[in-house]
Amino acid sequence: MSVLSDFRLRRKTAALMRSWRQGSPLPLIILPSTATSLQFAAQLSRDIPVVVIGNPRLLTAWAPSFCAQVNSPLEVWREVKAYKQLPYAVISYPDQLTSVDPSFHKVAIGGGSCAFSIIEMMLLMKFRSPTYLGKARFHGHGEKAASTLALNRFAGEMSDGLPKEEFDAWMLRLMEPVIECNRNPHDGWLARDIFPLKMNENLEKMLKIRLLEIEGLLRMVDDLPEAASLYRELQIELQSLRRKPWPLAA
Amino acid sequence: MAVGCLTMVRSMRVLVSFWTAVLSVFFAALYAVVPRLVLAADRLRPLFRFTWPSISGAIPPVDVLRHFARYDAVALAMRLRSRYLQARAFGVNAGGLDAYVQKHVIADTDCMHRWMSAGTGVIYACPHYGPFLLGALLVATQGSNASPSHVFYDPAESVPDNHRFDKFFQQFGDRLSVLHNEPRDLVRALRALKNKQCLSIMFDVVQRPTDSMFVPFFDRLYPAMGGAAYLSLQSGAPIIPAYVVPDRGCKARVVFGQPIEPGSFTNADRDKNIYDMTRTLFGDFQKQLVRAPWHWIYWGNVGAASRFDRNVMRDHATLLAEIRRRCLATPVLLEGSPLLRSLVEGRSEGGPGVWRDEARPDTP
Numbered sequence: 001m002s003v004l005s006d007f008r009l010r011r012k013t014a015a016l017m018r019s020w021r022q023g024s025p026l027p028l029i030i031l032p033s034t035a036t037s038l039q040f041a042a043q044l045s046r047d048i049p050v051v052v053i054g055n056p057r058l059l060t061a062w063a064p065s066f067c068a069q070v071n072s073p074l075e076v077w078r079e080v081k082a083y084k085q086l087p088y089a090v091i092s093y094p095d096q097l098t099s100v101d102p103s104f105h106k107v108a109i110g111g112g113s114c115a116f117s118i119i120e121m122m123l124l125m126k127f128r129s130p131t132y133l134g135k136a137r138f139h140g141h142g143e144k145a146a147s148t149l150a151l152n153r154f155a156g157e158m159s160d161g162l163p164k165e166e167f168d169a170w171m172l173r174l175m176e177p178v179i180e181c182n183r184n185p186h187d188g189w190l191a192r193d194i195f196p197l198k199m200n201e202n203l204e205k206m207l208k209i210r211l212l213e214i215e216g217l218l219r220m221v222d223d224l225p226e227a228a229s230l231y232r233e234l235q236i237e238l239q240s241l242r243r244k245p246w247p248l249a250a
Numbered sequence: 251m252a253v254g255c256l257t258m259v260r261s262m263r264v265l266v267s268f269w270t271a272v273l274s275v276f277f278a279a280l281y282a283v284v285p286r287l288v289l290a291a292d293r294l295r296p297l298f299r300f301t302w303p304s305i306s307g308a309i310p311p312v313d314v315l316r317h318f319a320r321y322d323a324v325a326l327a328m329r330l331r332s333r334y335l336q337a338r339a340f341g342v343n344a345g346g347l348d349a350y351v352q353k354h355v356i357a358d359t360d361c362m363h364r365w366m367s368a369g370t371g372v373i374y375a376c377p378h379y380g381p382f383l384l385g386a387l388l389v390a391t392q393g394s395n396a397s398p399s400h401v402f403y404d405p406a407e408s409v410p411d412n413h414r415f416d417k418f419f420q421q422f423g424d425r426l427s428v429l430h431n432e433p434r435d436l437v438r439a440l441r442a443l444k445n446k447q448c449l450s451i452m453f454d455v456v457q458r459p460t461d462s463m464f465v466p467f468f469d470r471l472y473p474a475m476g477g478a479a480y481l482s483l484q485s486g487a488p489i490i491p492a493y494v495v496p497d498r499g500c501k502a503r504v505v506f507g508q509p510i511e512p513g514s515f516t517n518a519d520r521d522k523n524i525y526d527m528t529r530t531l532f533g534d535f536q537k538q539l540v541r542a543p544w545h546w547i548y549w550g551n552v553g554a555a556s557r558f559d560r561n562v563m564r565d566h567a568t569l570l571a572e573i574r575r576r577c578l579a580t581p582v583l584l585e586g587s588p589l590l591r592s593l594v595e596g597r598s599e600g601g602p603g604v605w606r607d608e609a610r611p612d613t614p
Binding site (some may be wrong): 055057058061098193194197203205206207208209210211212213214215216217218219220221222224230233234237238 | 459460462463464465466471473522525529556558562563564566569572573576577578579580581582583584587588589590593
């Protein structure tokens with residue numbers, strides 16, 4: 001990350017901290033998974049109470065020193081539902097969540113459909129907290145890929161009884177940071193390979209291909225005695241997984 | 251003072267008129283030349299449209315490309331020659347087949363006769379390489395009404411362009427039969443090989459990667475079908491890799507690779523034999539591509555395939571890292587596979603894995 005973007009991040013976190021100290025409610029921030037946005041979340045979590053919604057496994061792999069508390073949408077909802085205001089700032093990374101249960105809602109994007117958790121909508125409807133959407137700008141390629149982050153205040157007042165037909169439109173607006181990244185996937189977007197799993201038509205195919213690749217790797221090196229025994233051990237499981245249907249919830 | 255001013259004004263006038271004249275000539279030339287260039291480009295467009303898709307889709311990935319100097323220029327010339335030969339070959343009819351092949355296809359026919367007389371059938375593994383249609387015509391000349399040759403490829407339902415090939419091969423009647431990648435035709439292919447007939451099979455492109463196996467190919471896991479290996483193991487027919495390259499004088503040369511004998515693959519596990527044979531076949535193809543990469547049009551598939559660290563072949567830790575990397579890209583996978591999860595979490599291997607937290611429900 002450049003010195004300039006580091007400076008900008010500090011300015012953003014300082015501004016958020018100042019408004020919180022002045023009594024403003026804690027914000028909901030929706031970000032795409034980039035090195036800069038993870039740094040921002042880590043920085044913010046040092047200054048104000050923060051909970052991150054994301055995949056702990058991915059976050060540990062992408063940022064081993066990531067210090068913020070990471071919860072699942074379910075855990076966050078259970079904790080906050082009794083409060084009148086958000087007890088902590090929530091930073092959500094929708095591009096990391098690929099679960100397949102009914103609390104995910106499918107919205108149409110770019111000729112396909114993509115499943116997003118409804119946690120952000122629920123938080124917005126319940127607390128009406130100030131909401132920020134992170135817009136990532138990428139530059140460089142491959143290992144030199146980098147990004148900057150801009151936080152834009154989410155404008156618009158959601159009515160109390162949100163009609164069903166408006167739900168998708170609101171959801172699309174909230175998910176704009178990650179949908180934007182998906183339009184032109186860049187090497188700097190960490191969830192680049194994860195995001196396609198959120199699409200029903202891709203999920204099963206990609207899972208099967210990954211399994212076949214793992215099988216291919218194990219077969220390729222079966223001269224190594226450890227790999228051969230590992231392959232024998234995994235073979236049945238891999239085969240049964242290949243036959244398993246993986247539908248996304250309707 | 252006045253004289254100095256006058257001189258300055260005069261020299262300024264000269265300068266201005268000089269640059270005006272230069273710019274006028276330049277723009278006049280520009281207006282005269284540009285429309286002609288545009289017109290010329292427009293005339294060249296059909297040729298460009300004809301060749302560009304095949305060139306742009308046929309550029310190897312950067313790591314492969316850097317081994318070949320002037321790849322683009324040579325590829326353009328070679329692709330044009332292949333296209334020309336292929337287009338001409340579509341004009342052949344049943345009556346002129348033998349004469350055409352004799353005149354335009356150079357191949358070691360003695361070798362072919364030897365393989366045919368070995369008492370088993372022969373499988374020519376012929377990729378989409380160069381003017382491959384001429385390879386199919388050569389195979390057609392090996393057939394007769396009593397003992398036809400066969401070509402095996404995907405049906406037009408999955409590859410619409412193959413309808414053209416179906417229509418073309420039909421004219422050779424009983425001498426050449428078309429078999430498609432379907433269970434019924436697989437049985438026919440096997441029967442033909444058992445009857446000591448020969449079969450040409452396109453093996454380098456997979457329509458459904460989820461039904462394939464992944465073999466190492468240019469340091470990538472490349473999806474491959476095991477059809478050729480299966481047929482070979484079932485029938486005892488050797489697989490002969492055959493690559494068709496354009497040659498001088500509007501001719502094509504068929505280059506044969508190292509024959510792959512099914513007798514060399516005697517593992518008790520049939521799937522392993524199929525995998526090993528397919529891997530050997532792709533190994534031979536890779537060698538040919540290293541020699542002359544420009545004739546292949548499916549480099550895009552190699553670029554899209556998943557790369558792996560070559561050290562996995564000798565290092566168990568690298569292998570585990572590669573498996574972890576793939577699991578990381580599909581976290582859902584781990585929820586369905588306890589063994590895989592324990593593997594990537596590092597429990598069974600000792601040392602800290604990437605995954606330290608247990609899987610948790612992600613949703614409210």
